[in-house]
Amino acid sequence: MKTIRNKIIFLFAVIWIMISLVWCLMIYSNQKTLQNYNEILQRYMLIKETSQLCQDSINSLNLYIINSDEEPQNEYLLLSKKLEKMQEKLNRLKNQNNFITLMNFDNMIKSQLESMELAYLFFQKNNDTKASFHFNEAVKISTFISETTLLLINGELKTDEHFYREIIQQSKHSVMLGFFTLASISITIFLSFFKFSNDITRPIVTLTHAAREISSGNFEQSIDIQTKDEINFLASAFNQMRVNIKNLIGEIQIKAKVERELQEHKLLLKESELKNLQSQINPHFLFNTLNILAKKAYLENAKETSNLIISVSDLLRYNIKSMGISTTIQNEIKGLEHYLIIQQVRFEERVQFTIQVDGDCHFFKLPSLTLQPFVENAIIHAIEPFAEGGNIAIRIQKRGLHIFIEIADNGPGIPFDTVQSILKGFPENEYKGQSTGIGIYNVIRRLRLFYGENDIIEIKSIANQGTCIILRLPIQKGG
Template sequence: MMMLSILIWVIMAIIWLSMSIYNQRTVEKYNEILQRYMQMNQASQLSQQSLTTLNKYRMSPTLESMNQYLSDISSLLRTKTEMSWLRNTSNTMLLNNLQNMLESQAEAMDLAVRFQKDNDEENAAKQFDEASNISKYISEATLTLISGEQNTYDAFYRKIIKRSENIKNMGLWTLALVSLLLLLFSYRFVDSVTQPLLKLTLSARELSRGNFKNPIDLGNNDEISFLAITLESMRLKIGHFIDDIQSKAQLEYDLHRHKLMLKESELKSLQSQINPHFLFNTLNMLSKEAYLAGADKTSELISSVAGMLRYNLRKLDSRVSLKDELEVLEEYLTIQKARFGDRLHVIREIDESLLGIELPILVLQPLAENAFIYAIEPAEEGGTLTIRVKQEERHILVQVQDTGQGMDGEQLHKLLSHTENSVYKGHSTGLGIWNVIHRLQLFYGVEEVIEIESHPGAGTCITLKLPRGQAI
């Protein structure tokens, strides 16, 4: 209740402060009006002052009087420019006329100075008289502008000032009255609540220490007594709930860890089905034999297979660069190009500056295998495979796009399912897309790492969204 009282008091204080700010803004508006008056009056004063300075120069053409004239005429032109902020819907025409007259007076005075320097007294006097007449018009226009400003703002200002004072006084009285009432009510209410709560707190503290001997008897018949009766039962139930939650969390953690260990065991088992080092050395020997025999194409294919095998011998938790992944993908595409011939077209759109990012090993090749299995291999005319690497605001996008028949929702679900590895029996990696997604999620610590766009008859585009510098 005390917190409620303080909150209400703060709200009232904010209301009072808001009213004060409103009043302050009103005063600032009035100061702005005064500045407008002073700016308009300054134009008239500078007009007369510059005319007086010009007359002194004509009477005594010295360097000092000339410098004084130049200073005044500069101030006059600067004031003419600065008056633009005074423009509003009601004084646009008058203000434009005043600015034009200030400029005309300055031009007339400059001509008078020029004729004076040329000893042309007649024309100098004529231009001086012209400037004097313009200065009179400027004084009249200034008075007209000031009069219009007074008519526009005087009534408004008086009304706002009176309202601000009334609101301020009302806010002060309201704040004082509400504060007094809240303090009185809070004291009575808090006293009637805090004493039973204090007893209940002491009893609860004893219960938390394991002391069950002292009964809780508040002598009241209200909600606090009911709270005291149910406190011990609630404490016991909460303890049981916490124990259950911890047990379940530990069980889920162990289950997840066992799944990861099982998956890793399966992958390692898949890699160890043959003696990889023996096979790698054998392929290198065959590649050399084919090269020496003049079978360059066969040597290139065997070399590509050896390169893929050597790359696959790395551990699945290895970190590699995007450049390494693209290089082994090229080895894979070399083999597929020899297999499909002119039925396969490969397009590469790769930003070379992005190839230094790290990612798990064997990520791109399973995506390319998916394209060959579902798009290029079933089509009699083959297809086009596009490898694209580009940059987004916070991600590096790696896309593998094919021109196959695409997939519907059921096929996409099958592609992303845990049992998808069975589809890849007989292919080079034996790793499914679900496995790629899972390892990327663990590597970067984020969930959204892949997007698949596919529609029947429109091909498939798999996009990896790799966060820059966020691997864990």
């Protein structure tokens, strides 16, 4: 994970590596130059030393010849030994340009050594003339040697001129390298710090902004941070929190709505219960009275009247008993038939009822007094006003996962506005049924609550042709 800590470590590591690389480079080039200088100096020193040895050995020989002392004699012997050794070292200096001069130099030293040796030997044999001749020869050669030394050194300068120029050039380049490295490191560090600080601060700014939004109650703005560090973690946690809060608030709102609807439902129940209570004492008295009336009519041989009174009594009983509970389609149809018998007596030939129930629908559960208000409504609007009367057809069938209940009439139809207001539900405009006192709106509300679905009713109405109300009740919910 690219944490902020890692980023900082990485940045410093890069800087450290760059600086140490440059340092190594500088040291390396310096070291190389130094080595070269050392080599040059060593060459010069070797040449100079050799020349000096020639000079010194001849001086000591001179001293010996003058003083015939032990000390200069030993010194002479030592120096000439050294000189011989030095000759071997000279070979190292050889290059294409100076090797002839170097060979000359070498031979001159040999000549000098020889002459000195001869001078030394003749002196020891007390042959002074020859000794001094050879000594003079040696001195002469010694001057040649000093001249050749200069020549050699001059040759060094000339041969290695290219080399010296390269060294100078290289040291210039080193300086330039130093400057450019400083510049590039500075820029790199500046840029990376810029980027780095941006990387850290930008998500924080975004986060701050998001926090402000959320605190002001706007949960919609998603927090989008692309980095891969701790800030990203923080941001995603924050985002999660935002989503959670949003969801919670949504849930609370839904719950509140459900609560309100429940309250309404309860109120409806209360209302019907109240009505129920209002008619609690009366029903027994009414039923008894109606039964007496039915027996009386029977005794008086008015069978038709007797049956009618029994129907009224049963209808009343059903209405009062089943208020507020669910029932089956079979019971509902039974209640509806009592009502229809009464209406049949009232309208006689003016009204035709047909009830058709599919066999497998009898035990489907639905709230009681669902059908009666619709039928009552149809009678009031489609039959009552017209002398010629009309038809009312009730069909209950099962289709797929739903029970379809159709209540059709051939009345004048319902105006479109009214249909809409029924579907949307405006209780104040409602017509309340005569028999049950329950309005269509009330029925629709009850159905919706009972089945937990909104799409439960459909009204097809064509002017002067008829109205068909279709109830679509889901099986799994109700049954």
